[in-house]
Amino acid sequence: MDAIAARKLHEVPGRAGISLASESPSVREKVMADQTHLVKFEHVQKSYDGVSLVVKDLNLDIAKGEFLTMLGPSGSGKTTTLMMLAGFEPATHGEIWLAGKPINNVPPHKRGIGMVFQNYALFPHMTVAENLAFPLTVRNLGKADIEAKVRRALDMVQLQGFDGRRPGQLSGGQQQRVAVARALVFEPELVLMDEPLGALDKQLREQMQFEIKHLHERLGVTVVYVTHDQTEALTMSDRVAVFDKGIIQQLSTAQELYEKPVTAFVAQFIGENNRFHGVIASSKGGQCEVALQGGEKIKAVNVLGGAVGSKTCLSIRPERVDINPAASAENVLPAVVKELVFLGDHMRVRLSVAGNSEFVVKVHKQPQGGLAQGQKIKIGWHAEDCRALDDN
Amino acid sequence: MNMSSDTIMRAADGTPLKAKLAQSLRREQLRAMALIAPLLIFILASFLLPILMMLKNAVYDPDLQDTLPRTSALLATWDGKALPEEPVFEAFAAELKAAQKERNAALIGKRLNYELPAMKSKVTVTARKLEAVQQGPWKEALTTIDPVWGDIETWATVKHASSTFTPFYLLSALDLRQTAEGAITAAPAERQIYRQIIMRTFLISTLVTVLTLLLGFPVAYFISMLPPHQANLLLVFILLPFWTSLLVRTTAWSILFQDGGVITQFLHVSGITWLLNALGLLHGEPALFKTRLATVIAMTHIQLPFTLLPIYSVMKTISPNYMRAARSLGATPVYAFIKVYLPQTLPGIAAGCLLTFILSLGYYITPALVGGPTDSMIAGFIDTSMNNEGNWGKASALGAILFTATLVLYYVYNRLVGIDKLKLG
Ligand SMILES: Nc1ncnc2c1ncn2[C@@H]1O[C@H](COP(=O)(O)OP(=O)(O)OP(=O)(O)O)[C@@H](O)[C@H]1O
Ligand SMILES: [Mg+2]
Numbered sequence: 001m002d003a004i005a006a007r008k009l010h011e012v013p014g015r016a017g018i019s020l021a022s023e024s025p026s027v028r029e030k031v032m033a034d035q036t037h038l039v040k041f042e043h044v045q046k047s048y049d050g051v052s053l054v055v056k057d058l059n060l061d062i063a064k065g066e067f068l069t070m071l072g073p074s075g076s077g078k079t080t081t082l083m084m085l086a087g088f089e090p091a092t093h094g095e096i097w098l099a100g101k102p103i104n105n106v107p108p109h110k111r112g113i114g115m116v117f118q119n120y121a122l123f124p125h126m127t128v129a130e131n132l133a134f135p136l137t138v139r140n141l142g143k144a145d146i147e148a149k150v151r152r153a154l155d156m157v158q159l160q161g162f163d164g165r166r167p168g169q170l171s172g173g174q175q176q177r178v179a180v181a182r183a184l185v186f187e188p189e190l191v192l193m194d195e196p197l198g199a200l201d202k203q204l205r206e207q208m209q210f211e212i213k214h215l216h217e218r219l220g221v222t223v224v225y226v227t228h229d230q231t232e233a234l235t236m237s238d239r240v241a242v243f244d245k246g247i248i249q250q251l252s253t254a255q256e257l258y259e260k261p262v263t264a265f266v267a268q269f270i271g272e273n274n275r276f277h278g279v280i281a282s283s284k285g286g287q288c289e290v291a292l293q294g295g296e297k298i299k300a301v302n303v304l305g306g307a308v309g310s311k312t313c314l315s316i317r318p319e320r321v322d323i324n325p326a327a328s329a330e331n332v333l334p335a336v337v338k339e340l341v342f343l344g345d346h347m348r349v350r351l352s353v354a355g356n357s358e359f360v361v362k363v364h365k366q367p368q369g370g371l372a373q374g375q376k377i378k379i380g381w382h383a384e385d386c387r388a389l390d391d392n
Numbered sequence: 393m394n395m396s397s398d399t400i401m402r403a404a405d406g407t408p409l410k411a412k413l414a415q416s417l418r419r420e421q422l423r424a425m426a427l428i429a430p431l432l433i434f435i436l437a438s439f440l441l442p443i444l445m446m447l448k449n450a451v452y453d454p455d456l457q458d459t460l461p462r463t464s465a466l467l468a469t470w471d472g473k474a475l476p477e478e479p480v481f482e483a484f485a486a487e488l489k490a491a492q493k494e495r496n497a498a499l500i501g502k503r504l505n506y507e508l509p510a511m512k513s514k515v516t517v518t519a520r521k522l523e524a525v526q527q528g529p530w531k532e533a534l535t536t537i538d539p540v541w542g543d544i545e546t547w548a549t550v551k552h553a554s555s556t557f558t559p560f561y562l563l564s565a566l567d568l569r570q571t572a573e574g575a576i577t578a579a580p581a582e583r584q585i586y587r588q589i590i591m592r593t594f595l596i597s598t599l600v601t602v603l604t605l606l607l608g609f610p611v612a613y614f615i616s617m618l619p620p621h622q623a624n625l626l627l628v629f630i631l632l633p634f635w636t637s638l639l640v641r642t643t644a645w646s647i648l649f650q651d652g653g654v655i656t657q658f659l660h661v662s663g664i665t666w667l668l669n670a671l672g673l674l675h676g677e678p679a680l681f682k683t684r685l686a687t688v689i690a691m692t693h694i695q696l697p698f699t700l701l702p703i704y705s706v707m708k709t710i711s712p713n714y715m716r717a718a719r720s721l722g723a724t725p726v727y728a729f730i731k732v733y734l735p736q737t738l739p740g741i742a743a744g745c746l747l748t749f750i751l752s753l754g755y756y757i758t759p760a761l762v763g764g765p766t767d768s769m770i771a772g773f774i775d776t777s778m779n780n781e782g783n784w785g786k787a788s789a790l791g792a793i794l795f796t797a798t799l800v801l802y803y804v805y806n807r808l809v810g811i812d813k814l815k816l817g
Contacts, residue, residue, distance in 0.1 A: 121717035135721035
């Protein structure tokens with residue numbers, strides 16, 4: 001990408017802070033820490049039919065310059081949330097704020113929010129240049145100004161020389177770049193992207209993820225990104241909001257999301273995890289002991305502060321489990337090897353543990369003497385790696 | 393150097409691969425041909441052949457050539473400056489006598505009558521009187537029967553009417569004619585009617601097309617925005633008129649338009665008649681029946697679905713995201729509609745309007761039943777030429793002009809929009 005062109009595109013007075021933020025990550029983090037919220041959802045609810053709520057009590061702050069991803073299964077209300085922010089759907093209840101102003105009654109064309117649609121929505125009867133010039137023409141910019149900005153936008157997405165083509169004459173990846181350029185060309189503070197890479201193949205998708213991420217870093221623009229794909233969410237975002245059934249289940253950085261899920265849904269949805277159902281037998285100082293159905297006792301972090309006697313679901317990541325554990329492991333259980341799958345750099349071992357025959361362990365270093373199907377072994381893990389979550 | 397023959401790809405049995413491929417494809421092609429053959433033959437026989445015959449009839453004119461072969465052969469060398477010589481009169485008299493015997497003389501009269509007024513009766517009378525004359529000089533005999541045979545113009549007409557192929561019908565359908573010298577000039581003012589009819593036909597068709605577009609576009613837009621089940625219900629209502637025959641609908645209109653009929657009464661009772669009278673726009677009761685207004689209203693009603701449906705089918709495929717994208721880029725709803733939505737509906741608009749315009753050009757029954765008596769369209773004239781005058785040449789020429797207009801429209805459409813973008817549903 002052409003760094004200079006990209007920066008020029010966003011050289012606007014009053015946005016110095018954001019341009020600065022693009023210089024180094026540490027400054028950007030500081031800006032985010034300043035809590036200068038660009039977008040704020042306050043108790044927002046949405047119903048299409050007056051019977052069920054598609055979005056239930058949404059509270060969300062998005063910092064300036066942040067890359068926030070909404071991740072969740074199909075029908076969880078991600079697009080609906082985005083549409084409310086863009087102004088295409090009214091919120092049934094609650095207030096949305098943009099740059100400190102309530103925008104519930106501001107029509108979409110006055111919100112100044114750039115948007116990239118899943119199927120790009122490039123105007124088929126216009127050339128690439130005309131598509132890019134559209135938001136500028138609407139804003140009554142001068143002809144020379146428009147031409148210069150369109151050229152810079154094309155440089156930015158590396159599509160020099162494509163200005164005379166129609167969208168139908170471009171490949172999927174090229175269309176996607178034009179869509180991104182069009183959403184950025186009028187220098188919005190906020191850009192929304194609804195599964196912008198959904199229609200691309202895996203390789204192109206990874207390349208575009210990289211390019212979008214770099215554009216974001218260089219321009220310092222705030223991005224709200226919607227995706228199905230957890231890898232995409234984890235690699236690109238500053239923060240991820242995991243949606244399910246119209247509720248944000250967890251809002252945190254990718255790492256925290258993976259390592260410290262706060263609900264069973266998040267633990268299940270992000271990455272792999274092994275689960276046990278049980279009842280809290282005792283609880284002390286953020287830790288608890290959980291009794292499984294077979295009578296085994298497991299020490300875990302009491303994430304939700306569940307009371308003694310309440311049902312819980314335990315979650316352990318496959319790479320946190322050791323075979324032939326060291327003495328320091330708080331939890332040690334007998335297991336039977338059911339299946340071995342060699343994956344090059346590591347081995348997936350499926351075990352039967354405490355009535356759960358889908359228990360998976362990732363082994364990077366084989367124990368002495370190797371492993372064999374049907375072998376009886378001991379496994380163990382630390383209490384802090386095992387999280388007691390809600391049970392449903 | 394035997395390279396080239398060696399590099400030809402060959403099938404396992406040694407025949408060149410190309411020949412082998414063609415051979416294997418030919419059987420499939422034959423089978424496909426056999427499947428489409430019935431329809432192909434039907435179309436050839438019922439559509440292509442009649443059109444070709446019509447086009448031929450527009451220029452084919454064998455009547456005089458058949459009845460007056462010797463006269464026309466002699467006239468071919470006549471320079472047209474002075475009256476023809478005696479041999480021409482002799483041949484003409486002989487052939488007219490023969491024609492009279494075979495009861496063909498009227499045919500000659502009818503053909504000459506297209507170009508010279510009153511020739512039909514003059515030829516009939518001449519033929520009858522000529523039976524009594526046994527010998528020449530024929531020039532004198534003919535001119536005494538009718539002085540018209542002493543006119544150079546009469547013979548000039550006979551001369552050019554006796555060639556097998558003639559531009560006469562096509563020219564006269566455009567109010568043109570050919571002089572004895574072969575130059576093309578406008579027909580005399582009192583015989584000029586066709587240009588006016590063609591213009592009128594185009595005017596009414598344009599009017600109907602514009603009205604159906606103005607009425608149909610918003611409805612198509614409205615329906616395309618509805619959820620599917622509601623849209624389907626409304627589409628049924630739009631298609632409802634197709635379930636009734638055109639004739640019934642037109643008759644219904646003629647009843648509604650009657651003087652003292654439903655519409656006039658409604659206008660009277662609702663006070664609109666009074667209001668229009670008070671404003672000086674109308675004197676007395678409105679006369680709707682047998683007016684151009686009635687033709688246009690009835691035709692608009694009948695043509696509405698033809699314009700609406702192609703537009704609707706195109707609108708349905710336009711994702712709402714285009715409008716949303718335009719709005720998010722800063723366009724007002726009106727601007728987004730005009731710059732982003734409307735251009736994408738153009739193929740549908742063009743298809744619907746083209747369809748309605750072409751169909752309107754050929755309207756016959758509706759103008760005949762509800763339209764003004766002096767306001768008939770080109771199809772009505774084709775009917776009169778054929779059924780009342782027996783003038784197949786003129787009917788075919790008018791048909792050919794209609795056909796050409798249609799082809800020109802298609803050509804223009806193809807240049808502007810592209811025929812591959814034609815979307816009829
Ligand atoms: N225009 C609409 N009218 C009625 N219901 C709607 C409408 N749009 C969405 N819904 C419903 O709202 C719910 C949430 O839809 P939404 O499009 O926000 O999901 P999503 O999270 O974007 O899903 P996906 O990942 O499949 O795009 C779904 O159950 C859907 O059926
Ligand atoms: Mg969606």
